Amino acid sequence: MAKETIAGLARRLGISKASVSYALNGQPGVSELTRRRVLDLAEELEWYPSSSARALSRSRSGAVGMVLSADPLLIGTEPYYMGLLAGIETALAEGDMALMLRMIGKDPAQERATYERWAGERKVDGVLIFDHLHDDPRPALLERLGLPFVLHGATGMEAPPAFSATTTENAADAATIVDHLHERGHRRVAHVSGPLTHRQEEERIRGVRKSSARHGIDVVQYEANYALESGREAVVALFGTRSAESATAVVFGNDLMSMGGLLALRELGLRxxxxxxxxxxxxxxxxxxxxxxxxxLSRNPTMQGRVAAELLLSLLDTGEARVRSLPRTELLVRDSTAIL
Amino acid sequence: MAKETIAGLARRLGISKASVSYALNGQPGVSELTRRRVLDLAEELEWYPSSSARALSRSRSGAVGMVLSADPLLIGTEPYYMGLLAGIETALAEGDMALMLRMIGKDPAQERATYERWAGERKVDGVLIFDHLHDDPRPALLERLGLPFVLHGATGMEAPPAFSATTTENAADAATIVDHLHERGHRRVAHVSGPLTHRQEEERIRGVRKSSARHGIDVVQYEANYALESGREAVVALFGTRSAESATAVVFGNDLMSMGGLLALRELGLRxxxxxxxxxxxxxxxxxxxxxxxxxLSRNPTMQGRVAAELLLSLLDTGEARVRSLPRTELLVRDSTAIL
DNA sequence: TGGAGTTACTGAACCGGTTCAGGTACTACG
DNA sequence: CGTAGTACCTGAACCGGTTCAGTAACTCCA
Incomplete structure (x- = not known):
């Protein structure tokens, strides 16, 4: 089972390499008869074109990269990223692109080095980035490297960004949440956000403030860091001393902090x-x-991943940067905000 | 910023392409002085060798593949796989290999097609597979395709397998679990396993039976499918009719089923x-x-992933198949088996 | 002193595709 | 009937590395 090549196919069929190539790629320049003969032979031999040879001559690797930069401990417990990943991968597969995954700690230098290397080696045709930071260095870096990218979850842009991105309706989400709490009778709420270095948190905070003001609700702000433990700490800080003006509801920036918060409430004897x-x-x-x-609030990460990946595919295809706002979120009402 | 190539470097330095290549790869044939000049220039220009050109001439893609075949809904909720992935990726990165990820539904035909394509295109140098099935077709397929692989969690092999694999100490794990239950005073336990198509489940069942027999414990067997809902169904089936001979403890094959089981117990009014x-x-x-x-029982998935990846790296490096048994597991005793 | 051995280097072939610039042969049209 | 146009096909260059065979200079030792 010596590895077949395009030259081998050409020899067997008595035609040139060029014709075989044209036939395989659905390009004009060969008769229908020849095309069929080539495709049939390829199938019969279970032959596929070498991806590296193709990548070299097309100057296209056929893969996109993704750096998952997070605390290794957190990575497995953050279901959001897994859903996102699943959506991205299925969309990429449909566009016949492979996904290259790199997992690193929360070290910006390492993420930067990864992009530099990927760009230099031309190992990926583009990358997906997320967690839009304050003064995020990545867009400029990737621009400089000439590496196409999509920023998933861009926020806080005054004007639409000059690059491809998905945007989240943080203000609308904040309204959904605050409206629900207001309806349930809460007039003083705490908001435990993720780190303010994440631009989305600024926007969420503004949104929560604004919606609360409209309803005459008081807001207490607390900055945490998305980890379970930080949710717990937030609750201890907020409710540890049973001050009279304690909030009657807490909004947590993600599911892990909510869990931590729940544990802390129990420990404090609060129901x-x-x-x-x-x-x-x-x-x-x-x-x-x-x-x-x-x-x-369900953000439907799989759908979001799909949208982001499609944006990247279209960017690679047409070179045209586009911005798409992500599909509507949905509030799933459960027991933790039940009417008493 | 026109893309530099090895020829460009050679021209700038007034030496041949071959010398540059030797210098870059730490191979003999160049003087120390020349090597330094080459490396310095490469660094100065932020130049990296093209991965596709390198892949083509070395006939090595520099990537390994992994097919995550699972219900897309389950994938995000199964923390085991994420931990595994993290371990694999970090080990691969240390060996300067990239990870190519493909996510598909629970469709064996699609998994098979993926391997055939990867092998045909020589897109990956090897693959990692897991969930050893009864009459698993994959080892033979990969063998035929000439695609090196490591089977993570091989079980039920009479003799050590002829291919690279990690093996789990299912019998020892079963003993750990049963011993603990016996110590807690249980004399009749139910074992809710994953599907018997998974070879590890057979081994686990045998292990549980054997350890139980030693302690004079009765075992009720129930086959489920790892999903949350199936854990719930198992409990309903086992405890729905409050028969006198109901078990006093349940062993679940994974964490999701345990959660489902817990929910069902609550619904049945059992504490x-x-x-x-x-x-x-x-x-x-x-x-x-x-x-x-x-x-x-904590299996430390990250560590397991690391071991599996290292096995694959050494297989690719030396061509030598090896079998390694996975590191010891640890029983984390919590409230669900508390002494009353 | 002369031949073997070593070191440093180079030209060219090669990996396996894609693509461009022709070259036939055949059809269409004025 | 001459020529332009089209359909089909090919040889050769090219993508950017690696590697082999060969050369020149220099050392070493009998």
């Missing part, structure tokens, strides 16, 4: 939802399984 | 651990967060 209601900005199995189950 | 104790063959955040928290 959920009777004493404190809880609502999560991210849904996941954790929210469903917790007791009480946690009301959550 | 855990008072009426029925629960123990999970897989640990995860779910087990920690559940109430009661669930005693679980």
């Amino acid at each position: 959920c939802p009777e004493d404190v209601a809880v609502i999560s900005w991210d849904d996941s199995l954790h929210c469903q399984l917790a007791s009480p189950s946690v009301t959550a | 855990c651990p008072e009426d029925v104790a629960v123990i999970s063959w897989d640990d995860s955040l779910h087990c920690q967060l559940a109430s009661p928290s669930v005693t679980a």
